[in-house]
Amino acid sequence: MTRPKPSSEDRRQMKSAARLYAVQALFQMESSGQSSDVVVQEFEDHRFGAEYEEGTFAEGNIDLFRKTIGDAVNWQARIDQMTDRALVAAWPIDRIDPTLRALFRAAGAEMVANDTPPRVVITEYVDVARAFFPEGKEPKFVNAVLDHMAREAQPEAFNA
Numbered sequence: 001m002t003r004p005k006p007s008s009e010d011r012r013q014m015k016s017a018a019r020l021y022a023v024q025a026l027f028q029m030e031s032s033g034q035s036s037d038v039v040v041q042e043f044e045d046h047r048f049g050a051e052y053e054e055g056t057f058a059e060g061n062i063d064l065f066r067k068t069i070g071d072a073v074n075w076q077a078r079i080d081q082m083t084d085r086a087l088v089a090a091w092p093i094d095r096i097d098p099t100l101r102a103l104f105r106a107a108g109a110e111m112v113a114n115d116t117p118p119r120v121v122i123t124e125y126v127d128v129a130r131a132f133f134p135e136g137k138e139p140k141f142v143n144a145v146l147d148h149m150a151r152e153a154q155p156e157a158f159n160a
Contacts, residue, residue: 017060019106020128021047022068026102036073040066071109079108086148099132100142107146111153118150118157 006014024047025039032039049059072079083093083104093101107125110116122143129142151158 011061014059014061015064016124016127017048017058018062018065019068019124020058020131021060021065022072022106022109023099023102023125023128023132025065025069026072026105027099030098030102036069040069067113067115068106068109071113072105075109075112076105078112079105082108082111082149082152083145085152086145097138100129100138103128103132103142104145104149108149108153111146111150114154118154122146122150 021043025036025043028034029036029039043065044062047057047060048062048065050057080093083101087093087096093104103125106128107121110121111118125146126139126143129139133139
């Protein structure tokens, strides 16, 4: 029996969940030293749509998740340099919160890959920042840094 095709809203939610999972996975990779292959497999086995006593994890877009992680790993030096240029000189990327570092790497991966319009990337990852920092100033900070990164990664998108 085939499953019904997800609606456009379902597909959007699955992409949003994949982005959240990508930030969590990049954080886990940095904090644990595990390889991307190990962490990706763990997330696919234990997060995507998994059901626990506490509730059900959202179903995520596995292709976007895998691509974001792969691009973040492959382009990490470039993404970190873009992030450093967007930050104040006194705050290089290695001095910021590790969750924000993972977020900038995931968002930077999408910007460098040029698969998603930069304004969509910014909006999506500001929403991710709100999920991690619901009471703080971090979402505004993320918006400013990602705007700078997007203008560097895809200047043509801002010339119109």
